[in-house]
Amino acid sequence: MTDKEKLPYRPCAGMMMFNDEGRIFMAQRIDQTAEAWQMPQGGIDKGEDPGEAALRELKEEIGTDKVELLAQTDDWLTYDLPEHLVGKVWKGRYRGQKMKWFVYRFLGRDEDINLETDHQEFSEWKWIDLSDLPDMIVPFKRDLYQALIKRFGGIIAENAGRNP
Incomplete structure (x- = not known):
């Protein structure tokens, strides 16, 4: 068993994308047998700017980057993997992810x-x-997603229905 506390967090960009009605984009992961919905997210390459990583990941994951940036986190938000996944995902190199959200x-x-x-x-x-x-969302990411709603729910409500 891996000593989780000694492992670093994987740097990652998360994208909270909403449409004109203020509804949030969610997608079902292809590599899971159980339902595993999430917002787009992906690793930040060494030396890559988090904002550039976010746009790259959008294009890679959903085929488009037709978006307007409205907000982002200044700090890194983290989540830990549950014990049964530590040592199995990301080649066992990380305990979870530290994320910049856009x-x-x-x-x-x-x-x-x-x-x-x-x-x-x-x-x-x-x-x-x-x-x-x-x-x-899967239970181990739920607190993170609730924190995102608190931080960004007002921005989404304020900007829904507005044409850029």
């Missing part, structure tokens, strides 16, 4: 979203109400 208004049309990318991670997607977000 809030984007989606500027495209639903047809611009394409999950069938070169490195497909999701099997399906949908827009959901912000209040439904915590119930859809």
